[in-house]
Amino acid sequence: MQEFKITYFFDEEHYIRRFIHTDSMESAQLFVQNERDQYISFTDSRGIYHELHTGKVQVVQVSEYHRAEKNKNNKKL
Numbered sequence: 178m179q180e181f182k183i184t185y186f187f188d189e190e191h192y193i194r195r196f197i198h199t200d201s202m203e204s205a206q207l208f209v210q211n212e213r214d215q216y217i218s219f220t221d222s223r224g225i226y227h228e229l230h231t232g233k234v235q236v237v238q239v240s241e242y243h244r245a246e247k248n249k250n251n252k253k254l
Contacts, residue, residue: 178198179198179199179200179201179202179205179240179241180196180197180198180214180242180244181196181199181202181240181241181242182195182196182197182238182239182240182241182242183195183196183197183198183205183207183208183209183237183238183239183240184236184237184238185229185231185234185236186223186234186235186236186237186238187233187234187235188235193221193227193229193240194221195219195221195227196222196242202239202241205239205241205245208241209225209237209239212231212243213231213232214231214232214233215230215231215240216228216229216230216231217230217231
């Protein structure tokens with residue numbers, strides 16, 4: 178499974194971001210297309226619950242995401 182970042186932009190300053198796990202970029206795009214023009218709800222990585230109507234967003238971006246491990250023992254010298 179790969180991780181994908183989906184960003185819903187309402188205008189130049191306001192957006193909501195979520196992360197999904199799926200097999201490919203094509204399946205991530207299909208996921209977004211299947212949500213088009215409907216209400217969706219999800220809880221983000223910070224535990225914040227969101228409801229939005231996908232028809233009200235101006236731009237939706239989907240990109241593969243490579244999460245960096247936040248390990249204190251891996252500090253660069």
